[in-house]
Amino acid sequence: MPTPPAPSSGQPDVARAAALLADPSRARMLKALSDGRALTGAVLAAEAGVGAPTASAHLARLLDAGLVTARSSGRNRFYRLAGPEVGHALEALALIAPPLPITSLRDSGTTNALRRSRTCYDHLAGRLGVALMGTLLDRGLLTGHDGTHRPATAVRDRASGYGHDHHYRLTPSGRTALHRLGIDLDALPPRRPLVRYCVDWSEQQHHLAGAAGAALTSRLLDLGWIRHGVSPRVVHLTPSGADGLADWIGLRPSMDP
Amino acid sequence: MPTPPAPSSGQPDVARAAALLADPSRARMLKALSDGRALTGAVLAAEAGVGAPTASAHLARLLDAGLVTARSSGRNRFYRLAGPEVGHALEALALIAPPLPITSLRDSGTTNALRRSRTCYDHLAGRLGVALMGTLLDRGLLTGHDGTHRPATAVRDRASGYGHDHHYRLTPSGRTALHRLGIDLDALPPRRPLVRYCVDWSEQQHHLAGAAGAALTSRLLDLGWIRHGVSPRVVHLTPSGADGLADWIGLRPSMDP
DNA sequence: GGAACACTTCGTCGCCCGACGAACTGTGCC
DNA sequence: GGCACAGTTCGTCGGGCGACGAAGTGTTCC
Numbered sequence: 001m002p003t004p005p006a007p008s009s010g011q012p013d014v015a016r017a018a019a020l021l022a023d024p025s026r027a028r029m030l031k032a033l034s035d036g037r038a039l040t041g042a043v044l045a046a047e048a049g050v051g052a053p054t055a056s057a058h059l060a061r062l063l064d065a066g067l068v069t070a071r072s073s074g075r076n077r078f079y080r081l082a083g084p085e086v087g088h089a090l091e092a093l094a095l096i097a098p099p100l101p102i103t104s105l106r107d108s109g110t111t112n113a114l115r116r117s118r119t120c121y122d123h124l125a126g127r128l129g130v131a132l133m134g135t136l137l138d139r140g141l142l143t144g145h146d147g148t149h150r151p152a153t154a155v156r157d158r159a160s161g162y163g164h165d166h167h168y169r170l171t172p173s174g175r176t177a178l179h180r181l182g183i184d185l186d187a188l189p190p191r192r193p194l195v196r197y198c199v200d201w202s203e204q205q206h207h208l209a210g211a212a213g214a215a216l217t218s219r220l221l222d223l224g225w226i227r228h229g230v231s232p233r234v235v236h237l238t239p240s241g242a243d244g245l246a247d248w249i250g251l252r253p254s255m256d257p
Numbered sequence: 258m259p260t261p262p263a264p265s266s267g268q269p270d271v272a273r274a275a276a277l278l279a280d281p282s283r284a285r286m287l288k289a290l291s292d293g294r295a296l297t298g299a300v301l302a303a304e305a306g307v308g309a310p311t312a313s314a315h316l317a318r319l320l321d322a323g324l325v326t327a328r329s330s331g332r333n334r335f336y337r338l339a340g341p342e343v344g345h346a347l348e349a350l351a352l353i354a355p356p357l358p359i360t361s362l363r364d365s366g367t368t369n370a371l372r373r374s375r376t377c378y379d380h381l382a383g384r385l386g387v388a389l390m391g392t393l394l395d396r397g398l399l400t401g402h403d404g405t406h407r408p409a410t411a412v413r414d415r416a417s418g419y420g421h422d423h424h425y426r427l428t429p430s431g432r433t434a435l436h437r438l439g440i441d442l443d444a445l446p447p448r449r450p451l452v453r454y455c456v457d458w459s460e461q462q463h464h465l466a467g468a469a470g471a472a473l474t475s476r477l478l479d480l481g482w483i484r485h486g487v488s489p490r491v492v493h494l495t496p497s498g499a500d501g502l503a504d505w506i507g508l509r510p511s512m513d514p
Numbered sequence: 515g516g517a518a519c520a521c522t523t524c525g526t527c528g529c530c531c532g533a534c535g536a537a538c539t540g541t542g543c544c
Numbered sequence: 545g546g547c548a549c550a551g552t553t554c555g556t557c558g559g560g561c562g563a564c565g566a567a568g569t570g571t572t573c574c
Contacts, residue, residue, distance in 0.1 A: 014288065018277075056550095
């Protein structure tokens with residue numbers, strides 16, 4: 001059993017710092033403090049959506065770790081961010097965090113996330129990946145489940161990674177549609193599952209994996225319908241790709257669940 | 258029961274991003290990749306000090322979240338950071354992480370941490386706080402335990418926050434020493450415990466809290482032996498403070514445990 | 515074709531930690 | 545002095561997750 005090496009002495013422990021921000025309640029409190037105000041424990045409890053005892057425990061940890069400062073004034077205790085470094089860390093984490101789904105028309109102007117997606121190893125993930133999966137299901141090209149990850153009823157599925165709870169499979173018309181796009185399903189590696197799915201970490205929906213998912217991603221690249229962004233993991237839908245997907249299976253980029 | 262509000266739609270989920278970095282094994286892997294190299298799963302498993310199955314699971318999560326990219330080459334799979342944003346996030350977290358204890362003479366040139374400490378609400382934490390506590394114990398001014406937090410044998414004590422497992426108390430000579438410094442123990446708030454301790458999150462040692470800890474910190478400020486830094490939570494030991502502590506209880510800033 | 519290597523998946527275990535209600539402490543108001 | 549408010553501490557519960565060994569898959573070498 002390999003033993004974890006101690007972090008280099010004198011070097012900062014990134015994991016410990018990250019752990020402080022990894023809790024949604026603490027993250028909300030720190031975010032509320034990011035505009036420079038001093039806020040009381042009761043206000044921060046409300047911001048975080050937790051009770052006073054829980055807020056008190058979280059603030060004690062943030063205080064002890066030096067991320068916030070506290071000043072008592074009568075029965076109130078006011079908290080502030082300890083310095084600009086905390087705000088910078090929140091911003092840096094926000095840059096690598098996947099944006100949450102657009103849930104209202106009001107948000108659609110701020111992030112047109114469907115046009116900016118991700119590749120999961122060798123198949124499409126992110127907004128485009130789950131939209132594609134959703135349309136394949138809606139059009140009867142894929143069957144087996146409705147594409148949604150439901151933590152409350154999940155048996156083996158986790159919030160990310162390969163899924164196991166559902167058995168998706170291509171319908172005959174699904175196979176025909178892929179063939180029309182130029183994908184020869186019979187030529188795919190026989191020992192790899194044709195249809196698998198991942199629970200998309202950022203979307204909490206399923207996206208297509210397996211040999212079919214890889215072949216589809218490869219084909220969309222070949223057709224110029226998607227292309228890699230500055231970061232190789234990010235793919236962009238091209239204008240011709242938007243038209244192509246609309247013609248192929250009726251998927252339109254403006255569709256938001 | 259207050260219900261946690263959903264994060265603002267369309268806004269990045271900082272806690273989810275932080276959670277990915279909050280695991281020591283994943284943090285080590287990402288740190289190893291920070292110099293731009295592409296490394297295999299086996300190498301990253303070794304860097305992290307975990308077995309291949311554990312490394313594989315961690316890398317799958319990092320891959321799915323878009324923090325790394327993967328390229329297979331024969332039986333090897335090479336991983337890279339997905340973009341500079343990940344490295345920036347690691348750096349930003351390192352800035353707010355408390356440095357780990359100096360464990361060798363070789364490190365002492367890189368961080369003279371004893372001169373830069375923290376205030377825990379109203380008492381000294383950080384390196385100065387635990388060094389002070391250690392010296393009070395060594396000199397027989399405080400008694401009850403040896404000042405060390407031992408996770409393996411802790412009953413109620415956690416890795417940070419107020420401690421409960423040990424009952425420290427000032428010895429008669431300890432009370433005299435505080436009196437010599439100008440602290441009137443009989444004038445302290447009677448309902449607050451005189452001597453409490455915190456488990457110092459960054460040092461994993463105990464530091465003095467309670468009314469005595471607060472009074473001591475206040476007195477050191479009054480004497481000009483410590484002063485607040487740019488960040489109000491950080492305190493610096495002043496030159497006169499270094500001399501004063503040496504004269505008072507024989508604590509010398511160059512002493513490293 | 516068989517063996518070895520790199521990596522993945524499965525099943526299991528135990529620990530950590532975030533949540534709460536109840537009770538308590540400290541402060542301010544009447 | 546009594547009451548109310550703000551905040552803290554205690555005790556408990558349940559879920560999440562990181563670890564492993566065993567078994568399996570894919571690739572390369574002989």
